[in-house]
Amino acid sequence: MTTKLLAILMLFGGSAFCQTEGVGIGTTQPRAKLEVAGDTRITTGLEIAVIEHLEDDETSTFLIQEQTNKIKALDVSNPTGAALGYIQVYEIYNPNEDWVLDFDTQVNATDFVLNAISASYDRELDIGSNASIPYYSAFIKNGTWHITADFPEANNRYPSELGTWTITCLIYSKDLSKQFGRIEIPMNNSSTGAATNPIVD
Incomplete structure (x- = not known):
């Protein structure tokens, strides 16, 4: 158990429960090695080491960040739900x-x-x-x-x-999507032209 994880457990005191299956913060039955039941704020970034391949019969879920900075889950395998x-x-x-x-x-x-x-x-x-x-x-x-x-x-x-x-x-x-808006292209009576700068680089 790392120093950071020990600090988290000490900070939450009675709200953190350590079991052989995993560590739970705000829950007595963690379903993973670490489960946080409640709001979580990460300020310096999150690295995901392994992403398993998706099987044909598994649920396809995407996470997107809205303009309000909220994260929304989209289950695109549900034909009546929201989609990308x-x-x-x-x-x-x-x-x-x-x-x-x-x-x-x-x-x-x-x-x-x-x-x-x-x-x-x-x-x-x-x-x-x-x-x-x-x-x-x-x-x-x-x-x-x-x-x-x-x-x-x-x-x-x-x-x-x-x-x-x-x-x-x-x-x-x-x-x-990103909306770049309109770009006016003066051709000066020519049949060829080029953008001044690429819109993406």
Whole structure:
């Protein structure tokens, strides 16, 4: 038993219990070599020596630090619990032919990031002599995330048909990401350019 551990036991007095299985602070039945039942504050850092491999049938739990400096446990193996990220598929049925100007997901843009990662439209289009490449994107409006999707210069070949956009989005908490903001890139009428500095190094 090290000097530091002896000092901890002396400090907590009657609250610390030493058994052959382990040492408990605030508990008489420690479930590990050292268990602290109550709040713990570590000021100089914590080193984890060994992390065991996770088996397929074991619970996957992550610890994240919120902006309030609280630690939250996320059990991502629970399908109804909180997760590191969410995948949501929106099936937007019967828009104005192939045009979705503004679909409000109602996802709070203050707390979450939403990326539209794929999209498809299920009707034949009348493109004519012009090529048309579909676009889709997510944007923030009035504090929530919105989606837009369209085939420019194209419409349903048969206007009476009811089409559907299938748009897959990745949604995750801003606690799990860094927001660098916008960077303006002046190209000066050139077709090539480079950032002044990398955003990460």
